[in-house]
Amino acid sequence: MSDSRPYRKIAEGTQPEYLHAAYASTVKRAPTQPLILLPHTKTELTGPVFGHSLIRPGDGDLTRQHAGEPLGERIIVSGRVLDEDGRGVSGALVEIWQANAAGRYLHKVDQHGAPLDPNFSGCGRAITDEQGSYRFVSIKPGAYPWGNHYNGWRPQHIHFSLFGAGLLTRLVTQMYFPGDPLLEFDPIYKSIADERARERLVSRFDWETTQPEQALGYRFDIVLRGREETPVERSR
Amino acid sequence: MTMSASQTVGPFFVIGLEHLYRADLTGAEVFGKAITVSGRVLDGDGKPVPDAVLEFWQADAEGNFGDGKIEAVGHGAATGFSGFARIPTDESGKFKLRTILPGGVAAGDGVEAQAPHLGVFIFMRGLLKPLYTRVYFAGGPGNETDPVLGLVPAERRGTLIARKGAARETFEWNVLLQGPKETVFFAW
Numbered sequence: 001m002s003d004s005r006p007y008r009k010i011a012e013g014t015q016p017e018y019l020h021a022a023y024a025s026t027v028k029r030a031p032t033q034p035l036i037l038l039p040h041t042k043t044e045l046t047g048p049v050f051g052h053s054l055i056r057p058g059d060g061d062l063t064r065q066h067a068g069e070p071l072g073e074r075i076i077v078s079g080r081v082l083d084e085d086g087r088g089v090s091g092a093l094v095e096i097w098q099a100n101a102a103g104r105y106l107h108k109v110d111q112h113g114a115p116l117d118p119n120f121s122g123c124g125r126a127i128t129d130e131q132g133s134y135r136f137v138s139i140k141p142g143a144y145p146w147g148n149h150y151n152g153w154r155p156q157h158i159h160f161s162l163f164g165a166g167l168l169t170r171l172v173t174q175m176y177f178p179g180d181p182l183l184e185f186d187p188i189y190k191s192i193a194d195e196r197a198r199e200r201l202v203s204r205f206d207w208e209t210t211q212p213e214q215a216l217g218y219r220f221d222i223v224l225r226g227r228e229e230t231p232v233e234r235s236r
Numbered sequence: 237m238t239m240s241a242s243q244t245v246g247p248f249f250v251i252g253l254e255h256l257y258r259a260d261l262t263g264a265e266v267f268g269k270a271i272t273v274s275g276r277v278l279d280g281d282g283k284p285v286p287d288a289v290l291e292f293w294q295a296d297a298e299g300n301f302g303d304g305k306i307e308a309v310g311h312g313a314a315t316g317f318s319g320f321a322r323i324p325t326d327e328s329g330k331f332k333l334r335t336i337l338p339g340g341v342a343a344g345d346g347v348e349a350q351a352p353h354l355g356v357f358i359f360m361r362g363l364l365k366p367l368y369t370r371v372y373f374a375g376g377p378g379n380e381t382d383p384v385l386g387l388v389p390a391e392r393r394g395t396l397i398a399r400k401g402a403a404r405e406t407f408e409w410n411v412l413l414q415g416p417k418e419t420v421f422f423a424w
Contacts, residue, residue: 004345011238016364023244025362028280031421032414036387038368038422041347043355046301047293048320054256084237097252105248109287123251159245159252167293168424170357172366174243191364192241200240225239 005227006040007168008084013194022187024148040168047167050093052127060126062098062138070120072101072139074215077175077203080132081162084226088132089169092224095161096124096136103142112144137215143182155182155189164224175220176202242365247287249359250324259323260334266317268297268336273371273398273407276329277358280414284329288360288411292321292333292371294353299339340378351378351385358411368424371409372397388420395419 018030038044063069081089099105099122102114106121122141126134143153157174164171176183183189183202192198200223209217245253262270277285295301296317323331333354341350354371372379374397379385385393395417398407411419 008239014238015241016243018364018367020364023362023364025244026364027362028283029285029360029362029413031367031418032280033392033418033420035421035423038424039347039384039387041350041384042301042341042344043293043295043350043353043370044424045345048318082237084239086237095252095256097248099248106251107248109247121251123255125252125255159243159249161245161249161252167355167357168368170291170366171240171242172245172359173240188243188364191243197238197241200238201243223237223240226237 003166003227004045006045007166008226008228010225011194014192014197016191016193020187020191022149023191044167047165047169048163049091050127050163054093055125055127059124060134060136062120062122062124062136064137065121066119068119070100070117070139072117072120072142074137075140076135076137076209076211076215076217077158077220078133078135078209078217079203079220079222081128081134081164082132082221082223083164084223088128088130089164089224090128090130090132091165092128092132092134093163094126094128094134096158098122098138098141098158099144101139101142103144105144110144114142114144140177140216143180148187153182153185155180155186160222162222162224166227169224171222171224173201173222177218178202178205244361244364245289245359247361249289253289253322253324256322257324258318258321259332261318261321262334262336266336268317269405270334271337271405271407272332272334272401273354273409274330274332274401275398275408275410277325277331277360277411278329278413282415284325284327285360285413286325286327286329288325288329288331288358290323290325290331291357291359292323292335293355294319294335295338295341297336297339299341299352337373348381348383349378351376351382353382353384367413367421369411369419369421370396373407374398374400392420
């Protein structure tokens with residue numbers, strides 16, 4: 001059964017604006033006309049549901065998708081997908097992609113002069129369990145240069161794509177690493193005006209997740225858009 | 237708690253999103269009239285956007301949203317109508333969706349009856365959060381009284397309505413990111 005309550009309003013400054021001139025690609029792609037405020041109808045209150053058979057064994061371990069092991073610092077990234085009431089979102093599809101340890105993506109457009117790793121594709125997916133938890137094993141992605149501005153380098157990051165319950169919970173974001181000196185110079189990270197909202201995209205180093213002799217652990221919780229408290233009056 | 241901030245999909249999303257690319261929601265067991273909706277995505281200079289990805293969500297031919305359970309790529313159409321498509325644009329900014337014509341959505345939850353439409357999220361490098369819009373169909377029953385189209389200034393409404401194409405059961409709908417004919421996008 002679908003939830004017919006509308007989604008919550010978005011708190012000021014916690015999401016980027018479309019136009020953010022410091023990130024040059026927004027200039028010709030951000031809408032210029034006023035957006036129309038959308039009522040949340042069945043189209044937006046329902047959404048696709050992804051089954052566990054979509055996930056194959058190994059999809060959550062990016063270090064074991066090839067004959068050999070990838071180079072780089074092995075990491076475990078785990079966390080919970082929550083709604084705005086702090087409840088775990090079970091059955092959420094989480095798709096991730098990232099550069100290899102040298103900062104190179106397995107993509108024809110990426111011509112950065114760093115080596116590809118034959119043992120690393122950089123793609124993973126998972127479906128959250130009953131508590132809303134997910135877990136990936138990977139290697140720490142390298143920073144890489146981009147042409148946005150002189151001597152521009154993207155901080156180390158992993159791309160995350162999520163579907164919760166209902167279409168408008170859709171979220172694509174990036175997970176960053178604590179202590180990265182590039183964060184304060186990154187116009188994509190800095191496009192989020194609210195400092196606390198920005199910092200929530202930075203994962204936390206975690207001893208509990210870290211495995212001896214194996215991998216450093218990072219925790220990254222993701223909050224999907226929630227619904228209003230009270231159901232709307234049904235009028236037919 | 238406050239929802240996490242959005243960030244761009246960037247230029248390399250194919251790595252992570254390709255496994256769920258699906259551009260054809262029709263199938264022998266899917267009830268309804270098969271149609272195609274095709275078009276191009278153009279930026280503020282009128283240049284094609286070759287690195288966008290569009291996600292469509294729609295009702296079935298009778299106007300019902302299933303829970304659209306999607307088990308694996310390509311399997312949705314064989315087991316019923318999934319309602320979800322994900323399509324990247326090609327080098328010339330083109331995309332093509334093959335689906336069934338959705339039914340109108342009955343009134344309910346305080347919302348008037350809606351004309352047949354598709355919900356569309358658009359992602360690309362340069363979009364720090366996705367654009368959300370809708371596709372309606374030329375001559376669609378109920379377009380005149382649709383509560384969402386009714387919110388759009390009359391002179392911009394046409395940007396949400398797919399034109400009939402040259403071939404039967406084809407529709408054309410372009411996405412113009414900027415300019416005087418800019419597509420209507422919704423604050424969602």
